[in-house]
Amino acid sequence: xxxxxxxxxxxxxxxxxxxxxxxxxxxxxxxxxxxxxxxxxxxxxxxxxxxxxxxxxxxxxxxxxxxxxxxxxxxxxxxxxxxxxxxxxxxxxxxxxx
Amino acid sequence: xxxxxxxxxxxxxxxxxxxxxxxxxxxxxxxxxxxxxxxxxxxxxxxxxxxxxxxxxxxxxxxxxxxxxxxxxxxxxxxxxxxxxxxxxxxxxxxxxxxxxxxxxxxxxxxxxxxxxxxxxxxxxxxxxxxxxxxxxxxxxxxxxxxxxxxxxxxxxxxxxxxxxxxxxxxxxxxxxxxxxxxxxxxxxxxxxxxxxxxxxxxxxxxxxxxxxxxx
Numbered sequence: 001x002x003x004x005x006x007x008x009x010x011x012x013x014x015x016x017x018x019x020x021x022x023x024x025x026x027x028x029x030x031x032x033x034x035x036x037x038x039x040x041x042x043x044x045x046x047x048x049x050x051x052x053x054x055x056x057x058x059x060x061x062x063x064x065x066x067x068x069x070x071x072x073x074x075x076x077x078x079x080x081x082x083x084x085x086x087x088x089x090x091x092x093x094x095x096x097x098x
Numbered sequence: 099x100x101x102x103x104x105x106x107x108x109x110x111x112x113x114x115x116x117x118x119x120x121x122x123x124x125x126x127x128x129x130x131x132x133x134x135x136x137x138x139x140x141x142x143x144x145x146x147x148x149x150x151x152x153x154x155x156x157x158x159x160x161x162x163x164x165x166x167x168x169x170x171x172x173x174x175x176x177x178x179x180x181x182x183x184x185x186x187x188x189x190x191x192x193x194x195x196x197x198x199x200x201x202x203x204x205x206x207x208x209x210x211x212x213x214x215x216x217x218x219x220x221x222x223x224x225x226x227x228x229x230x231x232x233x234x235x236x237x238x239x240x241x242x243x244x245x246x247x248x249x250x251x252x253x254x255x256x257x258x259x260x261x262x263x264x265x266x267x268x269x270x271x272x273x274x275x276x277x278x279x280x281x282x283x284x285x286x287x288x289x290x291x292x293x294x295x296x297x298x299x300x301x302x303x304x305x306x307x308x309x310x311x312x313x314x
Contacts, residue, residue: 001160001162002160003157003158003160003161004138004142004165005135007161008138084162087162088161091165097132097134097137
């Protein structure tokens, strides 16, 4: 799991694109990632997706570029879960920092 | 007693004694920032100080462990008493005095307690924060009551009122923490003053509201 400074860096890139999900909601992963990517594209920040995957997974850009799309999406989702991004959003909202 | 686990190592989470508690509290206050970098610095410094683990090591621990450690440390070190001394609103004038220096807070507490009770540095350092803060409040209360007594024996406490042709007692004002009542939102001085035509003023005897900040 990421240390706090890296987590803030990742969160700052993601915060405006993360959909709201209730605790009881079931989520279709493709829809979920699609929502994030669409949102990033809309504001002209599509490169942020790759940056987030690199920051969270610790992989090189060339490595990501050579991976099949499904694998990149899988990596993105598994890292969101592993790094507890939604819990981090709750924490940031509690401390009212950003 | 709860433990704090950092990278498979367990640290006991126990309440700090006064000297360490003050240092920890000073560090906790640096968390009141809107800068992410400063917030991370403060959080890492806080946990690093408490656990006596170098900041460079705390820097790398998973964010959930860091936040969990902070939450446990902060919770175990929260004062248990609800003292009026804590409740008074912080002074708006945060200007540092010219004689201020880093770490002065501890020496202020030490000076007050050692001066009042003749205790040694080591003894004061090992006090529990609830005991120390209660005693500090007693010291300040006693000082204020002594000052009020001396004030009441001086001429300036009884200014001459030209209108009533008498000398009215004018009590010494009390510090915020002795007058602060959370139910009273505004002080009398802060209320908006509106001019009213003399013809519209009420007739008869006017009973004024008691001032919350003045002893009666």
